[in-house]
Amino acid sequence: MNQLPVVLTFTSHDPSGISALQGDIETLGSLGCHCTSALTGVFAKDSREVKWQHCIPASTLVAQARAVLEDMPVCVIKIGDLNSIENIEAVHSILMDYPHIPVVFDPTSVEEQEELTDAYTNLILPMCTIAILNPSELLTLIPYAESEEMAVNLILETECEYVLTNRFTKTDKTIHNQLHSNSGCLKDYTSVKLDQQFQGAGGVLSAAIAGYIAHGAEICEAVGDSHRLLQRSLKKALSIGMGSQFPYRLAGIAS
Template sequence: MTINRNDPNPPLVLVFAAADPTGGAGIQADIMTLAGMGCHALTVITALTVQDTAGVEDVLAIDADFVAEQARAVLEDMPVQAFKLGVLGSVDNIAVIAEIIADYPHIPVIVDPVVASGRGDELASDAMLETLCELILPQATVITPNTMEARRLAACRAPAHADPEAGTQSDCAAVLMEMGCEYVLITGSHAHTPQVVNTLYGSGGVIRADTWERLGGSYHGSGCTLASAVAAALAHGLDMPQAVYEAQDFTWHSLAHAFRPGMGQHIPNRFFWARPPDETGV
């Protein structure tokens, strides 16, 4: 990705997300990813979590008024090139964030719809998903669900008699775009396939499908990394297809250089580029 070295200020990306004490996921992952791709992160904490590399034990949502105050303070001071949304913490937080981003319709909105942790711990209630679908997705430039998240979100607008598990990936993408998303990037990390296939959908159908080597192990914060990398690439001025490719490439290399500091999942190394290549040249 080409970065404009003539501009003394890096692109600014405002992130709404929860804090992760491990630094593997959440707002810490967003900060490192954005820095690794030449952006500066502005951060609004939506929730505090108790978690380790194995899973999430508890979530404490920040008061919605305080979330709004955090965001308004930086938005009134600095120009923002992109919004990135992760774990939002509560229905009230989702509603207030929807109001904030509505005031800046020219700024792209990248949504990582985190439904659960890698272990399966719930991070979004049905009420939160309904509110996300009603208030946030109509404003989303791109949403980055895995296959499981795409089905669960699509079920929010599916007929009562429908089985969301029976819908194809393209069906889910179509439903999400009917909600108002401009683009949908569905990742294949949860699919039982030899390789990971990530597919970007637009109003005309599939825009691009990229195939990546499936790496062994389990990763803490891979979805946060991908969504923040998309936000960074868009903030640098890339068009959506190229931004999505650059983000996937950054994320894959972060995972390929991941480390395992604890007893649970591996943590992506978002500064892989600062280390000399190993014998494989990865």
């Protein structure tokens, strides 16, 4: 019997469908994966802003995740925002029970709360196969780092295997997604920054990385394929509400 690779995503519900759970479902589905989920929070959100947010209790989060993990052969775990120290501790306990499953970590926002960032750094990063972090997230998670490069190296010292960063060069309007390991910068995936404002672009990239890993791709291959998929998604971006555009997340079907 043919079986789709299963990805478990820890993420929030965005009722606008622009980011979070629906983004993961569409991106992973377009790559031939089955997306399962454990909700970490519920938003009241439109295409412009978050109006209200509710954090899911840790016991509920654990019940959701274990129901899936005890029933299905999960190939990859994708982690977004966990929203509370209790949820971070709960997910850490789950990851400890499934150390063989690759972990993709992509926090869409890291709040500057010392206890929360310490929990991410001490409990989640050491369990990660790859962490996808922008410059602000790097320096929030590692506030004592004197540079982004130092922050990357300190994250790798936590036993996180790979870190994917992005850097914008104003002179030629290019975005550099750089993949780092203990061996240094392995690859620089470059693209030209588009003029539009997007929501959910980072989620497409991280979900695609999880999807390609679920199909057996090595990290460099998974990140490269995901980078190209994101560019196709942005070129076909949708504008449905009165706020930001968002990527066309079914672009993987054509690949």
